[in-house]
Amino acid sequence: MPERSSLFDWPGFRSVVDAVRVRRFALLACVAGAAAMASACTEDFEGGGACPALCPQVQAPFLDTVLGAVAFDTTVGPFPLLGLSPTTMLASRGDTIETYLVVRFDSIRSTFLPNDGTTTQPISTIDSSVLRLTIDTIASRTPTPFVLELFDVDSTLSDTSAAVMRSLFRPDRKIGELSVASELGATFLDIPVPNAYLASRIVAGQRVRLGVRIASGANIDLRVQAFTAGSGNPRLRFDPATDTIYRPLEILPNTRVPGGESDDFLLLANTVYALTVRGSPPVPPNTIAVGGWPGRRVWLRFEIPRIITDSSTVVRAELLLTQRPSFGADRGDSIGVQPYLGVSSNAVTDLYLAAALSANARLAGVDSVRFVPQDSGQRVFNIVNVVRNWSALDPNITRAIVLRSNGEGVSSSELYFFDLSAPADLRPRLRVTYLPRSEFALP
Amino acid sequence: MMRSTGVFTLCPRVFGVCAALTVLLTVSSRANAQGALSAQGFGYPPGGLSARSLGTAGATGEFDYLSSRNPAAASEMGTSVLSVQGAPEWRTVSLGESSERSLLQRTSLVAAGLRIKRVGLLFSGTTLLDRSFVSESPGTAIIDGAVVPTTDGLEARGAMTEMRVSAGWTWKRVGVGVAAVAVTGEHNVVRARSFPDTLRFGNVLDSSRLGFQGIGAAVGVTWRPVNDLSVAASYRLGGPLDALRGGTTLSSANVPGRLGLGVLYQGGGTALALSVEQVSWSAMNGLGTEASLAQDVTNWSVGVEFPSGTLRRFPILWRAGYAQRGLPFLLGDASVSERGINGGVGVPLAGDFATLDLAVQRSQRSLSTGDSRENAWGLTAALTIRP
Numbered sequence: 091m092p093e094r095s096s097l098f099d100w101p102g103f104r105s106v107v108d109a110v111r112v113r114r115f116a117l118l119a120c121v122a123g124a125a126a127m128a129s130a131c132t133e134d135f136e137g138g139g140a141c142p143a144l145c146p147q148v149q150a151p152f153l154d155t156v157l158g159a160v161a162f163d164t165t166v167g168p169f170p171l172l173g174l175s176p177t178t179m180l181a182s183r184g185d186t187i188e189t190y191l192v193v194r195f196d197s198i199r200s201t202f203l204p205n206d207g208t209t210t211q212p213i214s215t216i217d218s219s220v221l222r223l224t225i226d227t228i229a230s231r232t233p234t235p236f237v238l239e240l241f242d243v244d245s246t247l248s249d250t251s252a253a254v255m256r257s258l259f260r261p262d263r264k265i266g267e268l269s270v271a272s273e274l275g276a277t278f279l280d281i282p283v284p285n286a287y288l289a290s291r292i293v294a295g296q297r298v299r300l301g302v303r304i305a306s307g308a309n310i311d312l313r314v315q316a317f318t319a320g321s322g323n324p325r326l327r328f329d330p331a332t333d334t335i336y337r338p339l340e341i342l343p344n345t346r347v348p349g350g351e352s353d354d355f356l357l358l359a360n361t362v363y364a365l366t367v368r369g370s371p372p373v374p375p376n377t378i379a380v381g382g383w384p385g386r387r388v389w390l391r392f393e394i395p396r397i398i399t400d401s402s403t404v405v406r407a408e409l410l411l412t413q414r415p416s417f418g419a420d421r422g423d424s425i426g427v428q429p430y431l432g433v434s435s436n437a438v439t440d441l442y443l444a445a446a447l448s449a450n451a452r453l454a455g456v457d458s459v460r461f462v463p464q465d466s467g468q469r470v471f472n473i474v475n476v477v478r479n480w481s482a483l484d485p486n487i488t489r490a491i492v493l494r495s496n497g498e499g500v501s502s503s504e505l506y507f508f509d510l511s512a513p514a515d516l517r518p519r520l521r522v523t524y525l526p527r528s529e530f531a532l533p
Numbered sequence: 534m535m536r537s538t539g540v541f542t543l544c545p546r547v548f549g550v551c552a553a554l555t556v557l558l559t560v561s562s563r564a565n566a567q568g569a570l571s572a573q574g575f576g577y578p579p580g581g582l583s584a585r586s587l588g589t590a591g592a593t594g595e596f597d598y599l600s601s602r603n604p605a606a607a608s609e610m611g612t613s614v615l616s617v618q619g620a621p622e623w624r625t626v627s628l629g630e631s632s633e634r635s636l637l638q639r640t641s642l643v644a645a646g647l648r649i650k651r652v653g654l655l656f657s658g659t660t661l662l663d664r665s666f667v668s669e670s671p672g673t674a675i676i677d678g679a680v681v682p683t684t685d686g687l688e689a690r691g692a693m694t695e696m697r698v699s700a701g702w703t704w705k706r707v708g709v710g711v712a713a714v715a716v717t718g719e720h721n722v723v724r725a726r727s728f729p730d731t732l733r734f735g736n737v738l739d740s741s742r743l744g745f746q747g748i749g750a751a752v753g754v755t756w757r758p759v760n761d762l763s764v765a766a767s768y769r770l771g772g773p774l775d776a777l778r779g780g781t782t783l784s785s786a787n788v789p790g791r792l793g794l795g796v797l798y799q800g801g802g803t804a805l806a807l808s809v810e811q812v813s814w815s816a817m818n819g820l821g822t823e824a825s826l827a828q829d830v831t832n833w834s835v836g837v838e839f840p841s842g843t844l845r846r847f848p849i850l851w852r853a854g855y856a857q858r859g860l861p862f863l864l865g866d867a868s869v870s871e872r873g874i875n876g877g878v879g880v881p882l883a884g885d886f887a888t889l890d891l892a893v894q895r896s897q898r899s900l901s902t903g904d905s906r907e908n909a910w911g912l913t914a915a916l917t918i919r920p
Contacts, residue, residue, distance in 0.1 A: 152674050403737045405728070406676065457732075474735045523676050523734075529783060531689075531722040531741035532776060533574050533664070533825040533862075 150530070152405060152523050159520035160409075161393040163509050165373050166445045168384030171359050175499030177226060178364040179383065180312040182236075182304035186419040187383050187502040188367040190259055191302040191314060192243060193221065193324045194345040194360065200292050202330040202339055212293075218338065219288045219328035220280035221300055224321075226313035227274045229500065231420075236308035240266040240281050243301035255365050259301050267305070280327070288328060298326065301365075311419075313500050316362040317343075324362055370418055370504055376512040377414065380427050381463075381495030382504035387445045388493040390518060391432075392480075398524050399481045406523035407477035408470045409491065411507040412516040416463040418504050425495055425503040428458035429471055432490025448492040451476055458496055463503055470521075477522070569626045569635070569666060570869045570898045570907040574825040574862025575817065576664030579641045581695060584618055584890035584915035588877020589836025590854025592806035595765035595795025596755065598655055598701070599644050599917070602793055602810075603753035603767035604710030607653035607701030610646050611885075611919055614655075618642035618915035622894075628905045637665050639692075642915065652702045661695040662861075664720055674726070681734070684727045691720035693745050701753070708755040716747035716774055716788050747774030749788040765795040771816050786820035789813050789827075789861075802848070803839040814861035828868055832858030836875070847881035852892070860898065867902045877913075890915040 180191045201210040221240060242265050243258040268281045281302065291298050304310045315322035326341040343361045350356040370382030378388045390409070398404060409429075415421075430448035438444045452458075454475040461469060473491060480489050497503055508516040571577040580587075581601035586594040598606040599616055621638040639660055646655035672685035693716055701710030720743040728734035753767035771788030793810035814827035836854025843849065853876045860869040877892035894911035 152676055154677050403735075403739060405726075405735045405737060406733065455732075472733060474733070478735050521677075525726075525737055525739075527739060529741065529778070530724050530739070531720050531743040531778075532783060533821045 150525060150528055152525050153402075154521070154523050156410070157394065157398075157520045157522060158514075158517065159392050159394045159522075160390050160510060160518040162389075162391040163378050163518055164389050164441060165377075165379045165386050166389050166442045167382075167386035169387055169446070169494070170385065170499045174355065174359045176316060176318060177313050177500045178316045178362065179500050179502070180302060180304065180314050180364065181383075181419075181502065182306065182308050182310050183419045183502070184309055185368075187311075187369065189383070190256070190365040190367060191223075191362070192255065192299065192365055193302070193343050193362050194297070194299045195326055195341050195343055196297040196299075196345045198292055198298060198326070198341050199339070200295060204331075213330045214289070214293060215331060216285050216289045216292070217329040217331070219283040219285050219326070221283055221302070222278050222280050222325050222327050222340075223302070223312075224278045224315040224324070225274060226315065227277055229313040230274065231309075231311040232270070232272050232274060234308060234310070235272050236270055236310045237305035238268045238270060238279065238281055239264055239303050239305050240268075240283065241301035241303070242287070242299070244297060244299040249299075249360075252365060255301075256367055259303055263301075283326065283328070285328070288326070311502075317358065370502060374414075374506065376509055377506045378509045378518075379416075380493045380505045380507070381425055381497060381501065382418065383502035385495060385498035386504070387430075387495075387498075388507070389432075389441050389445050390491045390493070392477075392489045392491070392520065394477065394480070394489070394520065394522075397526070398522060399477070402524040402526045404474060404478050404522060404524045406521070407472075407474040408521040409473050410519045410521055411469045411471070412512070413461060413466050413469050414506045414508060415466050416504045416506045418463065418502060420501065420503045421464040422462060423503060424460040424462045425497055425501065425505065426458040426460045427471075427493050427505060428452065428496055429456050429473060429476070430492040430494050431476060432488045432492060434488060434490075435484075435486045436488050437486070438488075444488065444490070445492045448490075448494075451491070454479060461505055463505055469507070477520075569624060569633075570864065570900060570905060571624070571860060571871075571909070572664065572666040573860070573864050573869065574662075574821060574827060575693065576662040576862075578662050578812075578861060579620065579639060579660045581642075581659040581661065583616070583642055583644075584620075584877065584892045584913040585838075585850075585852070585879060587875055587892035587894060587913050588852030588854065588879070588890065589806055589838055590834040590856035590873055590875040590894075591832075592795070592808045592834040592836030592854050592856070593797060593804065593838065594834075595753075595767060595793055595808055596763060596797050596806070598646070598653065598699075599642065599657070599915075601642075601657055601659040601695055601697050602791075603755065603765050603795070604655075604697070604699035604712035604751050605701045605708040605753035605755045605765065605767070607646065607655045607699045607710050608651075608703040608708040608755075609701075610648055610653035610655060613647040614645065614917060614919050616642065616644045616915055616917040618913060620911060620913040622909050622911040624907060624909040626905065626907045635666075637663075639663055639665075641913070652700055655697070655699045655701075657697045657699070658694050659697075661693040661716060661718075663692045665690050665692070672726070674728075676734075682729055684725075684729075686723075686725035686727075688723045688725075689720055691718060691722075691743070693718040697751070699751075703755075706757040710753045712751040712753075714749035714751055714769060714772075714788065716749065717745060719744045742778065743783070744777040745774065746777065747788040748772040749790075751791075761798055761800045763797040763799070765793075765797070767791070767793045771813070774817065774820060776820055784820050786818060787816035789816045803837065805835075805837050806854075807833070807835050809833045812861070817861070826863045827861045828859065828863060830859030830861060832856065834858075844881050845884060847884050849881065850879035852877040852879070864900060867900045867904075869898055869900055871896055871898045873897070886919055888917045888919075890917065 181189050241263045247254045266282045345361045373379045379386045429451040434444040434447045583599035586597045586600045594600040595603045598610045620641045624635045626633045641660045644657035667688045669686045672683045674681045674683050696715040697712045699712040723740045726737040749772045751769040755765040757763045769791040771790045774788045775785045776783045790813040795808040798805040811831045813829050815829050817827045834856035838852045840848035856873045873896040875894045880889045892913040896909040898907040
């Protein structure tokens with residue numbers, strides 16, 4: 091490089107610069123630059139106080155509206171089918187609800203192993219026979235002492251007919267009873283079964299079908315475990331010999347349904363079930379009903395404008411129902427209502443089936459809401475997570491919500507709401523707050 | 534001789550630094566900022582300057598072939614060149630008693646060029662407007678007549694890039710150049726609003742993507758009336774500029790025109806430069822909403838570059854400069870101006886084959902109403918290779 095004069099070439103400046111070992115400094119500068127660039131790749135964010143004054147965009151306002159988005163509503167039932175409920179209801183509620191319990195033992199072993207030995211012996215004489223029922227003592231209502239009556243309900247008549255089954259609960263078929271105090275001392279009740287009756291059935295290889303009811307005059311509501319994976323099932327319990335040194339045998343409920351041997355649900359439904367003698371009254375006009383006995387569900391089909399479901403972000407969606415009083419049993423006790431999601435396609439026209447196929451909306455973060463049957467007024471169900479997901483749902487899936495009582499199958503409490511045939515301000519409606527999608531990328 | 538060995542046989546230590554910087558400079562940009570004076574409208578204009586020009590605050594930009602200003606400067610290019618440049622910025626925004634700090638990073642320039650006989654051809658991409666920020670602030674929403682608290686967030690990541698193909702050639706003391714200009718890029722914006730009551734309200738999370746395309750042309754001239762003095766002028770003619778989503782044109786405006794003038798005095802290895810430009814940012818009005826209003830600005834800068842010290846017998850160039858300019862987008866009715874003091878160094882890593890240019894910018898941006906100010910430190914690092 092030819093030496094040329096520089097404006098910064100005065101001696102003082104040169105002496106300072108020359109004192110630096112330029113080569114090392116240059117490399118140091120490179121390293122420093124690399125380090126600075128590397129540190130730049132870590133994010134650093136503090137505050138937010140400069141917004142909204144300096145933030146480049148103004149948020150668009152939300153829009154509120156109340157829509158008549160419920161296009162169809164109806165009440166469907168009964169739920170559950172016969173004994174397809176882990177717990178069932180044995181009740182005698184005066185003029186309102188009355189149910190009997192049927193427990194089937196269609197196959198009973200006829201032999202036993204004395205003292206856990208290896209040689210089986212036929213059962214010929216038995217002792218201490220009881221029908222053991224496991225009771226939910228917290229949910230049961232036993233304000234007064236009561237009597238449980240036991241009946242032999244085995245018959246060659248049609249056992250699928252509720253009328254036939256009810257007719258078998260008559261005095262000449264009564265085989266035992268149990269007096270129970272108002273305060274249940276244990277979680278199970280042992281109803282004595284005549285030893286001779288049971289022994290004769292076992293020896294003859296005949297099935298045993300027992301019916302239980304609460305003697306008239308009481309106002310009792312028992313929650314009986316129908317089937318569980320553990321030890322709560324109803325069972326026949328007896329000593330297989332009069333010698334008390336033998337351990338009692340327990341027979342679990344079982345049944346045979348002609349033509350339904352491979353249908354597990356059918357078998358389960360007919361093994362332990364509640365027989366309805368007197369159920370909830372018919373649903374009044376202009377009304378949809380949740381709960382009751384047998385259980386009812388509300389089916390609501392929605393039609394929401396696509397500008398909301400497809401072109402907006404829904405931030406609030408509330409189903410508004412107007413409750414009207416229900417004066418059935420337990421009218422003053424609150425009952426939970428859980429929204430379920432319709433998951434069936436539009437091809438399913440059987441609404442009972444569609445309601446049965448519904449999925450618990452708790453999976454979508456929708457919780458149950460409790461109401462008191464005898465109350466009235468506007469009720470709100472928060473279904474925002476459901477409505478938000480409808481836009482992503484297959485268009486062939488019906489946009490529907492099923493309202494189901496948390497006490498379905500074990501409680502007769504019932505809630506009434508005005509339906510779509512009611513005056514406009516009482517009908518089911520949907521209150522929506524949404525933010526229409528707009529072009530916000532443009533500053 | 535080092536000149537004959539090529540860039541891949543440089544001494545290991547220097548090559549290691551180059552490789553590390555290359556990796557760092559070519560990683561995708563990440564940005565994180567918030568409501569800021571420089572983030573209004575379609576964003577902040579880095580200026581299309583190379584690290585070398587940034588060292589002089591842009592004063593030498595009209596004479597720098599790597600900067601997207603004067604296509605006539607491409608005639609000064611050697612046989613070939615490849616350059617990539619990264620520029621992180623540390624920013625502090627003050628509004629009243631509150632202040633916020635943020636960090637963003639840009640890959641602000643990528644260029645490649647070659648000489649064909651007497652014509653220098655340069656392909657370059659520079660950031661025309663950088664719109665990268667994240668903002669989060671408390672807000673409210675009116676729902677059913679009631680005021681509900683919200684947390685509002687807005688995140689934008691994107692930029693408009695000016696792509697240029699420049700051709701410049703020299704005839705005696707005059708250099709002339711032309712450039713075809715294309716503006717491209719996209720903005721990815723995410724809008725979020727969340728409610729403290731998550732059981733009752735669902736959150737809002739929307740995203741939107743915009744694309745841009747525009748064209749323009751630029752011409753430039755350099756003239757050296759005497760040996761130590763050069764003058765330059767350039768003009769960018771803005772063509773149509775469209776904002777697109779998918780294949781749909783959302784809005785249209787024009788690429789901002791620009792007129793620049795520069796004077797360069799070189800004596801004894803030292804260069805003194807002065808640059809003035811006027812940018813017609815108002816041509817972009819209509820591309821965004823009414824809230825995104827742009828103004829025409831006049832910018833000027835002065836700077837100096839001088840050699841001091843050597844590395845492997847090649848001079849190390851030191852730079853300094855001062856600039857004053859206006860930012861294009863208004864905040865309400867108020868304009869934003871920027872003053873900057875810059876410094877830089879050019880280190881010949883491998884003689885003429887590879888150069889590392891570093892520039893440090895100290896910028897102060899202020900609102901015309903005086904309500905807010907923004908201070909920023911910027912570091913620009915560029916690796917330029919001349920194979």
